[in-house]
Structures are given as C-alpha cells and as structure tokens.
Amino acid sequence: MATPDAAIIIPHYNDPERLARCLQALQRNDLSGVDILVVDNNSPQPLTAEQARFPEVRFVVETEKGAAAARNRGVAETKAPLLFFIDADCVAADDWVAKAHEAAPTADLIGGRVDVFDETPPPRSGAEAFEAVFAFNFQNYIEVQGFTGSGNLVTTRKVFEDVGGFRGGVSEDLDWSTRAVSKGYKLIYREDLVVSHPSRSDWAALRHKWLRLTQELFGVNGNTPRDRVKWALRAFAMPVSAIVHAPKVLGSEKLNGPVEKLRGLGTLFRLRFQRMIWMLQQAAGQEI
Structure with a gap:
C-alpha cells in the first residue's frame, strides 16, 4: 500500500459507544490519503462490532x-509524515481533517479549539x-x-521523532508539548480546527478527572523539598482562585439561569478546596 499522507491516531480504552461516535x-x-488507527489499551470489552462497522479503520x-503508550504505538504503526491526534470520546468537525491539512505547514505543533457538549438533558449539573465555563x-x-493537549493536535513525524514519544505517569500533554517547544518548535492555536468533547456529567466523574490531573501535574512539578514547598504554596492559592473565578461563573453566557450558575459556583468552590487538600497531601509526601 502507498504511504498515506496523514495518520489519525486515536487511543481508546473500554468506551466503544463514544469511539463509534468519534469514527x-x-x-x-x-479521508483521502488518510490512515485511521484506533489503538486499544487491551480493553476488557472487545471491539468486534466496531471493527466490522468500520472496516477502513485499523x-x-x-x-x-495509558494513552501515552497507545499514542506512541499508533505513531509506530504508520509511516505517514503528518500526525493528527484525537481522543476516542471527541467528535471532530466535518472539516477537521481538511483544516488539519491546511494548518500543518504553518507550524510544528498546532492545537485547535475544543468545544464542550452535554450528554444529559438540561438543566446542567x-x-x-x-466544565461549560472552564474546560478545554x-x-x-x-x-x-x-503547551497544548493531544485530544486535538496536529504535528509531523519529524517533530515527533525528534522530541520523542509521550511519557506516562506525568501530565503527558504538558510534558510532550513543553519538550517540543523547548527544542525550538513552533506551537500555534487554530480556532478553525475544531473538535467537541462531552462534559463530565457528575461530581464523581469530575473528581476522577482532577485527581488524575493533580497526580500528573505533581509529577511534572518535581519532588525535591523546594519543589514540595512551592507545591504547598500553590495549594493554598486554590481557595483564593475560586473567589477570583466566581464572577466568571456568575456572568457566563454559557449557563442558563440561576440554577446552573449556582450549581457551577458550588462545584467551583468544592473542587478548588478538594484540590488544595490533595496538593497538601502530596507536598507532605502522601499518596492521593
């Protein structure tokens, strides 16, 4: 087979319904000249139905x-010079691939817009x-x-091979794009490169997301005594940040009516205090 012009790499774990929506x-x-690869992290639920439904997908x-290992495997499985990364729970705009091709020559790393949509009926939790106010x-x-995320990322094989693969156990998006920028590669934002991502529907899902992010960000922060002191100071700033960001919630045009705004405000304070507790535990050398 001829070498494709570009490869779309999709890490996946045990979420076949959203993966089908993504595909x-x-x-x-x-998709002319585009190789689509779904890299499954050995999900307990097989993707037999999805393989039959999307025969053009590898x-x-x-x-x-981990998504880092899955993305790295995807790159290794294709020879395409352009690499387009999207997550399995994301929904690409109808012109996403065309815009990715258009953007690719303009910079070494291109991150696009990520809109948020709800999977449950209103009013919002x-x-x-x-998430409507703060996510993505x-x-x-x-x-x-x-830095940029890898749920809507365009780069080249040349850049990827020079920077090296994604690394697990840290905030992989932050880590990889920071390494790329430190090597002198140009990172830009493109408003017209659009994917959509579902919002976390409840506190448990939001808590799980931020627990993972807090663990990953601490890995990037460093573990020396000085690093821990700096992390503790950042922890104490969390409640202050909730006060600073409260007007953003109350004045948001994305939220409909006082119920959604009050719910969002309550979650803002709850999450920032929770993050403060986690971060102080990390600074003290405890697992969270």
Whole structure:
C-alpha cells in the first residue's frame, strides 16, 4: 500500500459507544490519503462490532496501559509524515481533517479549539456547568501557558521523532508539548480546527478527572523539598482562585439561569478546596 499522507491516531480504552461516535464523525470528513488507527489499551470489552462497522479503520492492541503508550504505538504503526491526534470520546468537525491539512505547514505543533457538549438533558449539573465555563480553554493553554493537549493536535513525524514519544505517569500533554517547544518548535492555536468533547456529567466523574490531573501535574512539578514547598504554596492559592473565578461563573453566557450558575459556583468552590487538600497531601509526601 502507498504511504498515506496523514495518520489519525486515536487511543481508546473500554468506551466503544463514544469511539463509534468519534469514527462516525471522522467519516463525514474527506479521508483521502488518510490512515485511521484506533489503538486499544487491551480493553476488557472487545471491539468486534466496531471493527466490522468500520472496516477502513485499523485496530491495534497496545497492552501497556495509558494513552501515552497507545499514542506512541499508533505513531509506530504508520509511516505517514503528518500526525493528527484525537481522543476516542471527541467528535471532530466535518472539516477537521481538511483544516488539519491546511494548518500543518504553518507550524510544528498546532492545537485547535475544543468545544464542550452535554450528554444529559438540561438543566446542567454542577459538574457540567463547571466544565461549560472552564474546560478545554486551548487558546489559553497555547498562547498563555505554552503547551497544548493531544485530544486535538496536529504535528509531523519529524517533530515527533525528534522530541520523542509521550511519557506516562506525568501530565503527558504538558510534558510532550513543553519538550517540543523547548527544542525550538513552533506551537500555534487554530480556532478553525475544531473538535467537541462531552462534559463530565457528575461530581464523581469530575473528581476522577482532577485527581488524575493533580497526580500528573505533581509529577511534572518535581519532588525535591523546594519543589514540595512551592507545591504547598500553590495549594493554598486554590481557595483564593475560586473567589477570583466566581464572577466568571456568575456572568457566563454559557449557563442558563440561576440554577446552573449556582450549581457551577458550588462545584467551583468544592473542587478548588478538594484540590488544595490533595496538593497538601502530596507536598507532605502522601499518596492521593
């Protein structure tokens, strides 16, 4: 077979319904010269039905756990010079592939917009309201903080091989894109490169997300005594940040009515206090 122009790499673990939705959305794109790889992290639920439904997609099993290992395996399985990363629970816009091709020559790493949608009927829960206001601000990540996520990422094989693969056990998006930028590679944001991601529907799902992120961010922070002191100081800033961000929730046009705004506000304070507790435990050398 001829070498494809680009490869779409999708890490997956035990979420076949959302994966099918992701693949359906990609089928609405122009996929000429594009290799689609689903890298499954050895899910207990087999993807037999999805393989039959999407015969043009290549399905690969990676037994090493974690999205980092899955993405690395996907890159190894294709020779395509362009690499497009999307997550299995994301929904690509109908022109996502075309926009990825268009953006690829403009920079070494391109991150796009990630919109949030709800999978449950209104009104929003506190978790959904919080995510509607705060989740996936990729423009801020890229243009202010200097990193991007890998759920909507365009890069090249040349860049990937020079930077090295994603690393598990840390905030892999932050780690990989920071390494790339430190090597002098150009990172930009593209508003027209769009995917959508479902909001976390309840406190348990939101808590799980931020527990994982807090663990990963501590891995990037460092573990020396000085690093721990800095982490503790960041922990004490969490409640203050809730007060600072409260007007953003109350004034958000994304939230409908006082019920959603009050639920979002309550979740904001609950989450920031929870993160403070986790971070202080980490600073003290405890597992969370």
